[in-house]
Amino acid sequence: MKPAPPPPADLSPRMEARRQAMIDSAAAIFFEQGFERASLSAIVRRSGGSLTTLYQLFGNKEGLFEAMVTQRCGDVLEPLAVPEMEARCPRETLTRLARALAGVLMDGEAQGLWRMVMGEGIKFPRLPEIYFRCGPDPFLAKLSAYLAGLHEKGVVHCPDSRWAAQAFAVLVEGELFFRTVTGMRPLPDAAEMDAHVEATVAGFMRMVAPSS
Secondary structure (H helix, E strand, O other), X not given: OOOOOOOOOOOOHHHHHHHHHHHHHHHHHHHHHHXXXXXXXXXXXXXXXXXXXXXXXXXXXXXHHHHXXXXXXXXXXXXXXXXXXXXXXXXXXXXXXXXXXXXXXXXXXXXXXXXXXXXXXXXXXXXXXXXXHHOHHHHHHXXXXXXXXXXXXXXXXXOOHHHXXXXXXXXXXXXXXXXXXXXXXXXXXXXXXXXXXXXXXXXXXXXXXXXX
């Protein structure tokens, strides 16, 4: 599979609305039918427009999948893009980040995306490549850089900031994610999510606390 071209720049409001409609329709159909069975014709019928427009905007099915994953992962990275983030309390920043990440991990659509990537990634290796490049990789890179800055200031002790970032992500996922994504239990309510986030951040802060 060849890589998809980048999205066109300077889209008109009407074309941007059409692009968004196609992304939303693609998400629904990908999750309902899987990547292989999902057809571009079905996506166009649900969203409106034409195949010509779809190819113009996304290049191919992989390009449409990439646009969808990129957009869905944007919310996770938002807390790491806040101005003056370094001036904020680290616990506050990490709590906001854990809450954003947990919210995505416990979203039914995001879990459908994970199942699809895991189920079809062997046959379509571009799927996990896109998934990791658009989601976990930039998340871990930004969090690693943030933690490295805190380490240099002596706020935390994590000489291997990449490992610490990975550990943080694993703690946020926890047993809760794997039991919900596999259907063993229902999605958590707000109170359980808050408790999970608070426990995760508290445990991580103890793990990286500087030696006294």
